[in-house]
Amino acid sequence: MTVYAFWNNKGGTGKTSLCFQSICFYARHHPNERILAIDVCPQANLSELFLGGLANDGSGKLLERQGTMPRATVGGYFQTRLPSPYSPPASLSAADFITKPHDYNPAVPANVDLICGDPLLELQANAISTLANNQIPGTNAWVAVVDWLSDLIQPLHEQYDTMFIDCNPSFSIYTQIALSAVDRLVLPVMADDSSRRAIQNAFSLVYGLKLPSDIYATYAFATRLTEAGRDLPKVHMIAKNRLTQYMGPASAYAAVLRSITVDVGKLLASNPEIFNFNDVDSGLVDIRDFQTTGVVAFARGCPLYELQAGKLDVMGHRVTVHEEYRLNCVEAMEDLVAKL
Template sequence: MKSKSYVIWNNKGGVGKSTICFHLASVYAAKNPDKDIVVVDMCPQANVSMMLLGGGDMGETKVEQLISEETPKSIVGYMTDSIINNYSTVNLKKFLVKVNENNEHLSKNLFLLCGDGNLELIAPLLADRANAVPLSQADKPWEQVHSIIKKVTDDLINEGRETIYFIDTNPSFSIYTQIAIISGEKLIIPINADDSSRVAISALFNLIYGSGQLHPVYGNYTFSVRLNNNGMRRPIIHLLLGNRFTQRVGAAHAFQALSEATANAMYKEYKKNPARFSNYSTGTTPLHFEDFQEKYVFELRDFNSAGVVAANQGLPLNEIAEHRVYEVYGQKIQVSKEQGELCKKVIEDLASKL
């Protein structure tokens, strides 16, 4: 039995990475009680951690408590301990948070490696260690540092139970984002229906896969080249998530056109190298565009008030459907039963594609 891991990343901000990670992990955990689900929060903002730990002020307070312990129970605490112990994963469990003990609305099989704002502060240290001069032919500092979380996601947290990892990320391409990307087997790419998302697809392929032309001076220092030089894997693309496609009802046709343009940019990359996509068998005929969309593109509806409530109160969408009115910072917010049910269904449909 082996683990599975999904990294959620786009080098464009504001596409809903943390929100999607929260909903996807919480619903997937509820639907799969026989598996261990672990969220690895690799974003210094720790938004997904706050949502999982109760949302709003409560979630923020709990994150602050975890990262303020003498040995921080967070991603920074774990990485520091691992480096001190020669990149060992032996102490992983003492850094994992049992989410249900902090948020009763979430499943008992859901765990969190908590985000930590200090990840930004230790980034220069990580970069220095990664770029250190090797002491011998066997010494590979770049690989050791960049594999520090991959060692976690390659392993089970409990023998005999499958572990599924969801890795949240920051849009920047800093060293901690590179570490996060390497730690996932499959890549989920959230996008908005806008021109910047379309342009970001080319940048994403260039950063991860080196699909652009190598610069004559800087080319050998790129992330992609160094992955190749160290014989390290990179994630394969699993899904392109069209997030918030219905945010403007009156502009549905314009948004659909933009979403198709972004999917088409992805399709062009697929035709160049289909092996970079999941569930592709070498030697088979590449899909036509319509079939590609069916297999690799998934549209998320705008969660509207349901999304506001979920983030503020740490509620999974499968529970929001059971209530109608919520209080958020003193304001009453109504979530219609229909909206709650629709949001719940779309996340469950997304989870079924994993």
């Protein structure tokens, strides 16, 4: 089983909408596979999308799942681990936390299951960090805590073929818990200087590259995970997301994107072991800005291939989805999913 994560420590890169569309497209192309999506983000936007989006009361349906006993979310699972942080309780059942989104949103492929996100993650973060930093003879507390998600999904390896994790744009303890369970990392970026810096920051945070001092290296995520004999996720793809159709080769946007490509090429040459591709072109994918088409799909919790062109009602407003633009969006997602 392969576990992918969509993550960038910079917000606003379109990570969640890209993750949602990727999961739906992948599931459509692999109807005989069982797929699990895990929303490790306190905003829980991925969950709301899967449950119907803004227009179809996705938030209300998410609240319903948060109100079950036990709470059918990743926060509900973490809640069961707080009293038992260093070994999973014997009574733990992953099925208690899994939702079938197709039952709430028929536009979503029936072969996708979901562990919903939860705002509780922010409230739990301080307690989890404290538990991870405890000094316990004979126990590596940090490793035991960052293994929480691995503990949950390990028994599911025979049940699912592929998993996708949507991570929070941070490097908080729950993000580290998510990334430690991942095989392959998808990094969405945008055509701006902050995205270029975010790429550099991401490689520092996950792989300990270019840290300002050896002091930081001692406590780095990469150091602690590799010392425990665990593998780091490999960068599988960098998605240049939300590209404008008006971007010409001489534009400032294009210059920034070229610089990102150059930066990735240098890292690939100096640290090939952290990548899941051998040349830059095979690891990069361009995603044109979805514009109105993406807004409508997001509002409706709808995969782009299911979205109808024409005039549509979105929260009482008439919005036009142009078929040409919709097909461009579908083509872009097909290119991305072909690399998974």
